[in-house]
Every structure is written in C-alpha cells, then in structure tokens.
Amino acid sequence: MSEKLLMKGNEALGEAAVRAGCRLYFAYPITPQSELPEYLSRRMPEVGGVFLQAESEIAAINMVYGASGAGARVMTSSSSPGISLKQEGLSYIAGAELPCVIVNMARGGPGLGSIQPSQSDYLQATKGGGHGDYRLIVLAPASVQEIVDLTTLAFDLADKYRNPVMIMGDGLLGQMMEPVTFPDEVKKDLPPKPWATTGWKKDRPKNIINSLELQPERLEEHNRHLQEKYARIAREETRWEEYLTQDAEVVVVAYGTVARIARSAVEAAREKGIKAGLFRPITLWPYPYDALGRLAETAKNFLTVEMNCGQMVEDVRLAVNGQRPVYFYGRSGGMVPTPEEVSAEIEKLAYGRCEA
C-alpha cells in the first residue's frame, strides 16, 4: 500500500476513481459534493482523462450513458436533488445494462431541502427511483478509507455485472477528512467489452446500445434476464459488517455515517453492562436480509437508526420477519443523531419499553 494521506471523502473518492481506471467524469455542481468535481477537474487532465461539467444533472447522466456504451469506465456524482434528476437516465442505463458509477453524497429533503447530511434517499436508491423493474447495486461506505475501497469495488462490480453501481454517502462523509491509503497500482487491464459501440468493422455483429423492446414477449424475456442477474448479484455480492452481535440482546442496525455513531452508542451501552451490538449493511442493495435475520435467533430487540424518518425499517422488518420487534430512532432534515441519543434508545429497549 502507498503512503497515508489526509483527505476529504469527496476528494478521496475522486482519486480512487482515477486509480480504478475511470477516465471520464461528467457532473453538475451541487453542495455537498462539489469537492469531487473540483478535484477531478484538476486530476483528470493529469491522467489524460476527461472532466466535463455538464449543463445539467440530466445531461451528465446521459453523457455517462454514451461513454459507458462506448466502453469506457465512467462516473457521475451529485447530491439528492440532482440524483432525482438523474433517475430517467439511471432507468435507461439499467435497461441497456451499462456499467457505470453514480455517487450520491446525500443531503436533507424533500424538495430543495437543506445542504446538511441525510440518508433520506434510501428508498430511492434501493427500491427504484426511476421507472421499470431494475436495481442499482448500492454501496454505503462509513469512513473515508471505505469510500476508497468501495469506489474501487464499484467499478469492478459495474463491469462484472454490466450494471450501474451507486455509492451512497452523505454530506458528512463527503466533507470530513480522514487518513487514507490508496491501492498502489493504477488499474490497466480492464475487462473486454465486446458489446460496446466502438465502430462496426464487420468483425462482430453490429452493436446497438438500447433499452427499447416493442415486442412484449421480448421485453418480458429481457426483464427475466435482468431479474436473474439481480438474483445472482444478491447471492454473490451481499456485504455487511457485524460488531458485538454474537451475544447481543439489542441489535442496532445502521449504515454509513450513522453506523459510526451507533458503534459509539453500542460501546457506551456495553460499558453499562447492556448486551448491545451493531449490524451494518455495506450493500444497501442487495440487502443482507439473511445475515440480519439470523440474529433474530439470539437478539431480543432490533433498533434501526437512520438520518431519515425510517426508510430502512421495512427492510429490517423483512429480515427479522416478525420474530422480534423492530424499533426506530432517527433524525432528519440534516440533523445528526448523537451517540448519547442512540445510547438512550438502546437503554430503553434493554430495560424494557412498551411502545413500538
């Protein structure tokens, strides 16, 4: 590994993308992720890459479509309102099975909301967002180092499955500075993409990048193919982390920034003799239903903690499947829960409480 650097999350993400072989980046400025386009506007020319500030989020995601269809490793980034604008493009990209990476450094909503950190795009990211039956792979880093690690992974997963991959952070993660190390080698051997539109020299069938299929039988067949792919991704790529869950009676479920706050709360609870643990989904889709469900055999209560109004609760309930009660504690609008607040919720559950 190379030397340790102190970097902002947004900038570390940009550097990780470059080292993963990403040479095209299209985006529109929006707080709190603007350090990423600013970083790449400096960095891309150094490696012979393309930085292009698009006229809109919509244009940016469609530039990603074109570049990905031409076989390139390509990325765009934004924050919540801008990600809403990209949903049309994401649906087309998923339908046409184009590999690419989309970054959402999420902020408070709905509407113009705020510029403070939030996780209120969970449902949009994991359940659709755009039209049609499709899935994004959604990765949720909890530290600047994990931003680097998951950005590298994101490009590989995108190519492996020909699927868009979203890195889901928040304003806090994007703007905080932490020490990071990057992989030494810049990726050079990218997987072949015989399906890409690179000019038809009659040495292969003509390539068409497309999501249109007017024959209902053929569109249904395409949907079956996509669903089989999504099932394979769910089997092979589900990722999570557990902390002190083995004997935990109260299992806190949290991801990203909030998982770090929850970890402090779990440690504080342990010091008070409460058997608390933390379950942290790393892939928000595919969601680690089975691993979380297994904890229902030993845990008494589950506490979902999020920076939103409870968007992940339904997934935790699906995982626990009625075996144990699932509670929720959240802050929204850009408010960040404190370890003390989460500890207090853990204590309530440990010492018994009635309301669900």
Add this chain to the structure above:
Amino acid sequence: MKPVFTRPRSLADVTTHYCPGCTHGIIHRLIAEAIDELDIAERTIGVAPVGCSVLAYNYFNVDFQEAAHGRAPAVATGIKRALPDSVVFTYQGDGDLASIGTAEIVHAANRGEAITVIYVNNAIYGMTGGQMAPTTLAGQKTTTSPYGRDVKLCGYPIRMAELLSTLVAPRYIARVAVNSPAHVQQAKRAIKRAFEVQVNDRGFALVEVLSTCPTNWGLPPKKALEWLEENMIPYYPLGEFKVPKEAE
C-alpha cells in the same frame, strides 16, 4: 451492364416502419451516402432519438446507441469524449431536439462538440399521433391544437437553426428541405458538409431538414410536399447560417 443507382453500403437492406410518403427514408439515404463517400462507416456511431426515427438504429450499417427523449446530444457527447477518433451523429426530430431536448442541443452546440446533428423538422409530433410541436406553424391544426396553433397561447414556432447560429462555437449550421429533387441535392451537400466539418475541423455541425408528415398532416404525399414548399419554407428559410471560416 454498369449499375448506376444502388443502395448505399451504410443503409441496411431492410424494410422501414415509416409511413408511405414520409421523407425520413430520403434523409436516411442521404446520411448513408455521405458516410459511404467519406469512407467513415467503420468509425461512425449513430445516436437515435425518441420519436418516429426511434428505430433508426435498424436502418444503418453502423454501431448505434438509442438515447432517451431529447438527450441524444448528451449521449453523443459521452461517446465522442470516450472515443475522440469516432464520427458521431445524432438523428433527432423537432419534438426531441426543439422541445424536450433544448438544453442538451444548446449546450452541445455551445461547447462545440465535434458531432453532427441531423435535425428533422416536420412541424408535428408524428410517433405519438400528430400533436402540436414547438415547430408547428401558426394556425396549423394538430390533435392538441384542434383550433389551430394560437401563438398568443403557445408562442411562435421555434427556428432552431437561427437560434443556434447565434452561438460562437458551432462550425456549420444549415437548413435544407427534401420536398423536390433540387432541394434533395442541396440537402445531400449540406449533410455531407456536416460530416466533413466533424471529420476535418472537429467542430459542431447541424443540418435542419424540413420534412413531411403526410399521415398526421392529413395530406396525400404529393400534396404534403407542396404544403412544405408553400407553408414551411416561407417561415423556415433555407440556407447556410454558419459555415467554416476558411470556406466563407
């Protein structure tokens, strides 16, 4: 015997879905001829729109991408930036380019993206059944302007070639028509020029092609050609609005 008229190599030998009398077929042929004559088929990538020409990718023997409605210039930008030595063209109708895709075309033109845009203006939404387009003429009846386009309510038909000609970056902008043999010959020269500008000068080029829609205009094909001459050309004058400097 020497063949004197054959199908261009870049035009696929398939039956199209276009209505009888529609002039998309002529425009497709002119593009294919230009690609053949410049010998660029192996590095050409087309971008199809949403609209009547949504299936254009089936009609050319070149790689193609199908874009979302209006987004073809952004998709073309992505392709061209990824593959700078490719030749990229978009094929877009007036609903696609002049309505839902105005931001994308204005900014692709303003950046001077080295792409060729073939903009087909038939003053109506064809694919969806003849609704009013931003290019629909004043007083023209459509399925969403049954009393005729009221410019007080809907504004005036938009002249994209002139509008884009105010930008600094574009190298070549022209308006042509395909309603007569003489106009088809002019259109052929303009379309070829628009590809040459991309290949030789690495500049943005757009050709607006006035086209007919007999089905949704409710006219027989020959009458539609006359209607274009009498109604569209007076409002949408033909000509070259921007040409590369050395050729001026």
